[in-house]
Amino acid sequence: MSEGESCGCCSSSTVTSDTDHTCYCPVDGIIDTISKKHALPIVSVLGSNGPTRYNELEEVLGVTSSSLLSTRLNELMSEGLIERQSFDEIPPRVEYLLTPDGEELERRLKPLLEWADEA
Amino acid sequence: MSEGESCGCCSSSTVTSDTDHTCYCPVDGIIDTISKKHALPIVSVLGSNGPTRYNELEEVLGVTSSSLLSTRLNELMSEGLIERQSFDEIPPRVEYLLTPDGEELERRLKPLLEWADEA
DNA sequence: CAGCATCCGAACCGATACTG
DNA sequence: CAGTATCGGTTCGGATGCTG
Numbered sequence: 508m509s510e511g512e513s514c515g516c517c518s519s520s521t522v523t524s525d526t527d528h529t530c531y532c533p534v535d536g537i538i539d540t541i542s543k544k545h546a547l548p549i550v551s552v553l554g555s556n557g558p559t560r561y562n563e564l565e566e567v568l569g570v571t572s573s574s575l576l577s578t579r580l581n582e583l584m585s586e587g588l589i590e591r592q593s594f595d596e597i598p599p600r601v602e603y604l605l606t607p608d609g610e611e612l613e614r615r616l617k618p619l620l621e622w623a624d625e626a
Numbered sequence: 627m628s629e630g631e632s633c634g635c636c637s638s639s640t641v642t643s644d645t646d647h648t649c650y651c652p653v654d655g656i657i658d659t660i661s662k663k664h665a666l667p668i669v670s671v672l673g674s675n676g677p678t679r680y681n682e683l684e685e686v687l688g689v690t691s692s693s694l695l696s697t698r699l700n701e702l703m704s705e706g707l708i709e710r711q712s713f714d715e716i717p718p719r720v721e722y723l724l725t726p727d728g729e730e731l732e733r734r735l736k737p738l739l740e741w742a743d744e745a
Numbered sequence: 746c747a748g749c750a751t752c753c754g755a756a757c758c759g760a761t762a763c764t765g
Numbered sequence: 766c767a768g769t770a771t772c773g774g775t776t777c778g779g780a781t782g783c784t785g
Contacts, residue, residue, distance in 0.1 A: 537742045542661035544758070561767050572759050577768060598766045599765085608745065615738040622734055623656045626727065663778070680747050691779050696748055717746045718785085749784080756777070764769075 537612070540586050545570060545579050550605070551620065553589060554613035558602040588612060656731070659705050664689060664698050669724070670739065672708060673732035677721040707731060 541547055548568050553559055559567075561576070570576045580603060583589040588609035594600045605613060660666055667687050672678055678686075680695070689695045699722060702708040707728035713719045724732060 537745060538666065538739075547657065572761085573767085574760090574769070574771095575758065578758095580768095593767090599768095601767060611741065612738075615741055619731075619734040619738060620657075622730065626656060691781085692747085693749065693751095693780090694778065697778095699748095712747090720747060747785085750782085752779105752781090754777105754779085756775105758773105758775075760772090760774105762770085765767085 537586055537588070540582050540588070541612075541616075543579060543582070545576065546583060547616070547620070549579060549583065549603075550588065550609060550613050550616065553603060553605045554610070554617075558592065558604040561601055561603070564603065583609075656705055656707070659701050659707070660731075660735075662698060662701070664695065665702060666735070666739070668698060668702060668722075669707065669728060669732050669735065672722060672724045672728070673736075677711065677723040680720055680722070683722065702728075 541550065545568050549564065552564065552567055561580075564570070564580075565573065565576055568576070580589065580591075584591060586608075587606055589603050590606050590609075592602045592604065594602075660669065664687050668683065671683065671686055680699075683689070683699075684692065684695055687695070699708065699710075703710060705727075706725055708722050709725050709728075711721045711723065713721075
């Protein structure tokens with residue numbers, strides 16, 4: 508979805524909204540990112556388990572191909588939702604964790620996911 | 627995503643979670659549905675505007691092709707999130723509205739979208 | 746007005762293989 | 766252990782055209 512493209516959702520057209528009217532149309536950026544496979548689970552797992560290693564994520568999420576997880580992690584980093592922390596050790600160790608933004612997301616996501624799970 | 631496929635997310639594996647541990651892995655069904663294009667805006671618009679006609683939705687969402695909206699509406703109906711109400715009039719009138727489940731979803735969605743919008 | 750059928754290009758996912 | 770590169774299959778979205 509391209510940015511700044513007026514969708515008419517916010518302008519008062521035929522749809523009469525006298526109450527609160529927030530625009531949810533250009534839901535790009537974060538929403539797009541978290542709509543992809545494993546993105547939500549990643550955020551959730553990091554939220555409940557804290558810093559987690561690459562391999563742990565692979566196992567826990569039941570990820571099918573390593574490259575997919577890699578892509579998703581990079582996207583989440585680009586959005587500033589997660590952070591990568593690498594340690595100079597042998598064998599190499601890398602941990603992923605939520606940024607403050609990611610934590611805020613997780614907080615607002617939780618009620619939704621809890622409900623979606625049982626429904 | 628196929629159902630009932632154990633992802634290992636819920637079993638206590640290498641990931642140590644002593645705190646609350648809810649499983650968010652099999653986020654199928656509703657999450658899948660609302661992850662598709664226009665689904666979220668549809669729910670939001672119906673939430674703030676109440677019953678809305680097909681054409682109004684097309685305008686408001688800036689939908690590109692009519693068939694896409696049609697598909698999305700059917701999916702949301704299958705999930706029991708929205709409801710279709712048709713009137714025997716000429717010209718024909720059809721309105722879509724949230725079911726109780728849809729309203730609950732909208733409630734839980736709102737804080738997320740409000741935050742995502744400004745971020 | 747409301748909505749489906751179809752066709753085509755784009756995006757996404759999964760598997761395999763290969764590096765630091 | 767922690768990734769990237771590549772490629773084929775599948776799914777999704779956009780455009781057009783046609784019905785009740």
